[in-house]
Amino acid sequence: MGVSLKDVAQLAGVSVKTVSNVVNNFPHITPATRARVQRAIDDLGYRPNMTARHLRKGRTGIIALAVPELGNPYFAEVAGAVIDAAARHEHTVLLDHTAGLRENEVLVSQGFRSHVIDGLLLSPIELESEDLLARPAGPPMVLLGEREYDAPYDHIAIDxxxxxxxxxxxxxxxxxxxxxxxxxxxxxxxxxxxxxxxxxxxxxxxxxxxxxxxxxxxxxxxxxxxxxxxxxxxxxxxxxxxxxxxxxxxxxxxxxxxxxxxxxxxxxxxxxxxxxxxxxxxxxxxxxxxxxxDKAAIAALAVECLVERIAAPASAEPPAPRRIHPGYxxxxxxxxxxxxxxxxxxxxx
Known part of the structure; x- marks a missing residue:
């Protein structure tokens, strides 16, 4: 059996709610209480159940990354950086390979696997602006790569x-x-x-x-x-x-x-x-x-943009699409x- 919040609460001498507040980094916890709970977490080796946490929010905790060619060293290195960046946001990455074919890029962008992902990072080669404009409502999407588009999506690309x-x-x-x-x-x-x-x-x-x-x-x-x-x-x-x-x-x-x-x-x-x-x-x-x-910056910016859009309430006005130029x-x-x-x-x- 894994260590539970209740186990941590008993060892720390606090309520389960207090442990939950510490784990979720909520404010208004005294430094002494936070330190006592953290010691109990460390002593017991407690790890949050990220799957349950995401499911409570109606999400899967999975984002997809679709690239033209996983065998290309550049895309392989970017994929590794995206996986690292996503882990910092407590998300798992599902990798997809489009072979740089327009039909595959359209399939991925328009909702393929949308039932299992919270959002999509797409690095297209042949996709056209009209394909993106025809995209139905679905999980948020952020574009990677230097191909230019006239479409309402965040786009991370160097100059x-x-x-x-x-x-x-x-x-x-x-x-x-x-x-x-x-x-x-x-x-x-x-x-x-x-x-x-x-x-x-x-x-x-x-x-x-x-x-x-x-x-x-x-x-x-x-x-x-x-x-x-x-x-x-x-x-x-x-x-x-x-x-x-x-x-x-x-x-x-x-x-x-x-x-x-x-x-x-x-x-x-x-x-x-x-x-x-x-x-x-x-x-x-x-x-x-x-x-x-700057592959690390490309990955970090892309994941941050996507996570921000995933977390935005459905009723909120989404931020305007951004064109972000990482360094080189x-x-x-x-x-x-x-x-x-x-x-x-x-x-x-």
Whole structure:
């Protein structure tokens, strides 16, 4: 049998109600009483029954996190941070994998598993604004990721244009002038790849140069193979860059492998910057300079927004949708020829 509130109350010499007030951090408990109850809790090893607590409020204590690809290191790291953040709010996380397919994202956003969750964190790739506007009433939802939407939901995303400009500014400061961009997409301009490409263009233009569109390569995906294939295509058509800004770290790592196979050195021949600061970027034969989104802040802000909306009374006027920009850093490593250093950027909403 587990330890009950009654057991704690008997040991502390107080009422069950007093123990409940201490456990729920209610005010108006004297410090001496609170300390006596806490000692009893510690001595008995009491743990609140979170399931019962949530059920009394008509909730399950479960939130869902839906991401495009759990095998992608960035999403795996964000998922871990979300689980940690949710635990601090006494919630369990149900993970869902959409494969980045619109039909799956629509299914998840419009109520799939809504009977078992209190709220949804969704990181979409192909979902459109009209899909979100057509969403029926259901559990609260918060959006993650850099794709832009005109929809009434909280959205947690770093400023992709500013982050991309910081990456390209670093390469320009090194004297690089033929800076390629790998990872462009052919779809909607709301995609994060287009925002990062926009940052590439804006920073090169601001330097007084003309962006060389022949150095832009679109990819079908964002994995290592895509990066290697894109770099091979660039070199095969005679477009030798002296620097590369890749859509993400896995694309950059694939491109770096191809450069090595072609006898080109990083950073001596081609300096490389990625995006995401996945763990792998720190431990390659040549460590990767990268834009590092604050994943812990992204997770914490997303969970806080969702928990706030879950807890809001149905009769209350909900807060206006928020667009929150967590911070990021440019982490300089060996792939651009410098000793490790961090340049902070982009904090705030």
């Amino acid at each position: 992709n244009v500013a982050a991309a400009r910081a990456a390209v500014r670093h390469l320009l400061a090194l004297g690089r002038r033929r800076i390629a961009f790998i990872g462009a997409r052919r779809e909607s301009a709301r995609q994060p790849a287009h925002q990062r490409l926009r940052g590439w263009r804006e920073e090169i233009t601001a330097s007084g140069a003309v962006p060389q569109e022949s150095l832009v390569v679109a990819t079908d995906g964002y994995g290592r193979r895509d990066g290697a294939s894109a770099m091979a295509a660039l070199l095969d058509r005679g477009e030798r860059p002296d620097a590369l800004f890749a859509y993400n770290d896995t694309v950059a790592i694939g491109a770096m492998r191809l450069l090595a196979e072609r006898g080109l050195r990083v950073p001596e021949d081609v300096a490389v910057v990625g995006f995401d600061d996945i763990e792998e970027s720190r431990y390659g034969a040549v460590s990767l300079t990268t834009v590092a989104p 850093e440019l982490v300089v490593r060996e792939s651009t020829g410098n000793l490790p250093v961090r340049h902070r950027r982009g904090r705030g909403a």
